[in-house]
Amino acid sequence: EIGVHLSYLYNQRKEYKLNGIAAGITYNPSFVPDLRVIAEYDSKDFALGATYLLFNHLHLQVELQRMQYFTGGLMFRFNLK
Numbered sequence: 001e002i003g004v005h006l007s008y009l010y011n012q013r014k015e016y017k018l019n020g021i022a023a024g025i026t027y028n029p030s031f032v033p034d035l036r037v038i039a040e041y042d043s044k045d046f047a048l049g050a051t052y053l054l055f056n057h058l059h060l061q062v063e064l065q066r067m068q069y070f071t072g073g074l075m076f077r078f079n080l081k
Contacts, residue, residue: 001028009043
């Protein structure tokens with residue numbers, strides 16, 4: 001499964017102008033259904049990332065912002081219904 005998005009960003013910040021086209025692509029391989037790989041461009045920088053679903057509730061997230069700064073996190077998902 002492949003997903004794409006395209007948008008236009010506009011703001012009036014003086015310290016970090018982020019105006020222009022933004023785009024991204026998401027790939028969810030059928031042989032690893034819990035993995036999602038993401039590539040994005042935010043009109044200034046590129047980013048690569050991935051998220052992996054563990055135990056049906058825990059998402060492990062990693063990202064390489066500006067193609068040089070590593071970040072990561074965990075997210076716990078639960079359904080209210």
